[in-house]
Amino acid sequence: MGRIRSWWGGLGKWRRIGIIAFLCCLLIIVGRLLFSTPQPHVELPAETLFGSFFTNTMLAALFTIIVLGAVCFAATRRMKVVPKGLQNIVEGLLEILINFVDDTAGKEYGRKFLPVVATIFIFVIANAWLALIPGFMTIGFWHTEGGEQVLIPFLRGANTDINFPLALALVSFVFVEYWGIRSQGFSRYVRRFISVGGFFRGMGMIFKGKVKSGLGALLAGVVDVFVGFIEFISELVRILSLTVRLFGNMTAGEILILMMIFLLPWVVPSLFYGLELFLGFVQALIFCGLTLVFLVMAVTPREEHE
Amino acid sequence: MGDIGINVPGLVAQLVGFFLLFGLLTVVLYKPVRRMLDERSNRIKESMEQAEQIKEQMAKTEEQVREQLGAARRDGQDILAQAAQMGERLKEEARGEARQEAEVIVARARTEIERERDAAIDEVKRQFVDLAITAAEKVVNETLDREKHRRLIEEVLEQAPGGKG
Numbered sequence: 301m302g303r304i305r306s307w308w309g310g311l312g313k314w315r316r317i318g319i320i321a322f323l324c325c326l327l328i329i330v331g332r333l334l335f336s337t338p339q340p341h342v343e344l345p346a347e348t349l350f351g352s353f354f355t356n357t358m359l360a361a362l363f364t365i366i367v368l369g370a371v372c373f374a375a376t377r378r379m380k381v382v383p384k385g386l387q388n389i390v391e392g393l394l395e396i397l398i399n400f401v402d403d404t405a406g407k408e409y410g411r412k413f414l415p416v417v418a419t420i421f422i423f424v425i426a427n428a429w430l431a432l433i434p435g436f437m438t439i440g441f442w443h444t445e446g447g448e449q450v451l452i453p454f455l456r457g458a459n460t461d462i463n464f465p466l467a468l469a470l471v472s473f474v475f476v477e478y479w480g481i482r483s484q485g486f487s488r489y490v491r492r493f494i495s496v497g498g499f500f501r502g503m504g505m506i507f508k509g510k511v512k513s514g515l516g517a518l519l520a521g522v523v524d525v526f527v528g529f530i531e532f533i534s535e536l537v538r539i540l541s542l543t544v545r546l547f548g549n550m551t552a553g554e555i556l557i558l559m560m561i562f563l564l565p566w567v568v569p570s571l572f573y574g575l576e577l578f579l580g581f582v583q584a585l586i587f588c589g590l591t592l593v594f595l596v597m598a599v600t601p602r603e604e605h606e
Numbered sequence: 607m608g609d610i611g612i613n614v615p616g617l618v619a620q621l622v623g624f625f626l627l628f629g630l631l632t633v634v635l636y637k638p639v640r641r642m643l644d645e646r647s648n649r650i651k652e653s654m655e656q657a658e659q660i661k662e663q664m665a666k667t668e669e670q671v672r673e674q675l676g677a678a679r680r681d682g683q684d685i686l687a688q689a690a691q692m693g694e695r696l697k698e699e700a701r702g703e704a705r706q707e708a709e710v711i712v713a714r715a716r717t718e719i720e721r722e723r724d725a726a727i728d729e730v731k732r733q734f735v736d737l738a739i740t741a742a743e744k745v746v747n748e749t750l751d752r753e754k755h756r757r758l759i760e761e762v763l764e765q766a767p768g769g770k771g
Contacts, residue, residue, distance in 0.1 A: 344609065345613075353613070355619075357620075358619050358620070358623070365627045368630070368631065369627075369630045372631060376639065379638050381645060381646055381649060390635070390639070394635060394639050395639075414636060415628065418631070419624070419627055423627055458623075461616065462610050462612055463611065463612060463616035464623075466612060466620075467617055467620035468620075470621070471624055
């Protein structure tokens with residue numbers, strides 16, 4: 301090792317660059333020659349495997365569910381007060397999530413929010429990481445489409461099917477609204493979006509003859525109505541942003557890996573696998589973190605302004 | 607929306623999948639782990655309380671032992687002091703008794719001596735009288751009545767200084 305280093309140090313700058321370039325070319329040529337892959341076919345909608353709607357992403361989601369269920373079942377089947385082995389690992393990981401939720405939402409709501417937030421995190425990260433197992437996206441059957449041979453993989457990460465992020469976003473939305481209504485009461489919660497009190501007060505003042513102050517109140521009322529409307533829209537836009545963020549990131553990551561495997565089929569794609577591990581974690585954290593924050597916002601009463 | 611693949615069956619399937627996992631994880635992950643965490647924290651709290659109690663008890667016991675030791679020491683000192691006092695008193699008593707005895711012995715000795723002396727004086731006096739009478743008889747040649755003489759001499763002795771009385 302020392303000899304190689306001293307030899308390397310003795311070389312000139314341009315020689316070193318040349319050697320690196322040569323190694324890269326070698327890598328590409330050897331990879332292309334020995335491990336060449338067909339040109340990837342990028343298809344955004346999930347491909348159906350059989351029947352009219354059973355897609356490879358559903359199969360992947362089912363796979364994730366089975367793996368998670370099996371691991372958790374094995375870990376918690378015989379719980380001990382002094383944890384050991386798998387129980388310890390699973391407990392430790394879940395405890396990190398519990399602390400995250402409790403720190404953000406407080407002890408009382410933390411207990412209630414944990415199942416949905418943790419399930420979102422676990423499902424997303426498990427989908428992302430399990431999709432990195434070799435065989436996802438690469439094992440499948442050939443299908444002729446418009447005179448072109450296309451590989452239909454048996455398994456494709458569920459995160460890359462837009463129906464999955466959309467389903468999660470809808471779940472997140474429904475839970476947020478449910479907890480908002482449940483903790484604030486229906487009328488109080490809805491008043492965030494429809495606040496016409498100021499408007500009608502202004503109208504009343506004008507009818508009573510106090511035109512000047514009545515007009516001011518009317519204007520404030522109109523602004524209130526507008527703000528409530530924007531609030532309502534932003535509530536709906538969350539669904540879209542959550543969906544597209546997860547879908548876009550995960551799909552892009554997958555296409556990136558496919559392309560890298562196609563372009564530089566040797567050694568290099570491993571780096572992008574590492575990147576995808578990190579991205580999967582980040583996306584899971586963002587999705588569950590945003591859901592948690594929306595939940596906390598929904599259950600926090602807003603000060604009524606008069 | 608067909609281009610990116612949104613469709614109702616897919617959406618429903620993924621929703622079902624989510625709730626399947628939700629239920630599954632609730633049963634095999636959240637509930638048991640929560641229970642275990644609660645139990646563990648309860649146990650820790652209990653054992654800490656117990657430790658606190660034991661510590662308190664120990665402190666109390668130590669205090670008691672210290673008190674008992676103190677009491678014992680005080681008792682011992684009392685006993686020692688009493689013993690010393692008693693010794694002192696006994697010594698004092700013994701000394702007093704000895705002195706009394708000595709005094710008695712001295713007094714007895716003194717009376718004895720006085721009696722001896724008196725006896726000796728009486729003896730001397732009696733012999734002196736006899737001697738004087740004998741001498742007088744020799745001188746006077748029995749001219750005088752013996753009884754008269756004795757009386758005479760005793761009268762003289764009575765008047766003489768250093769005589770009895």
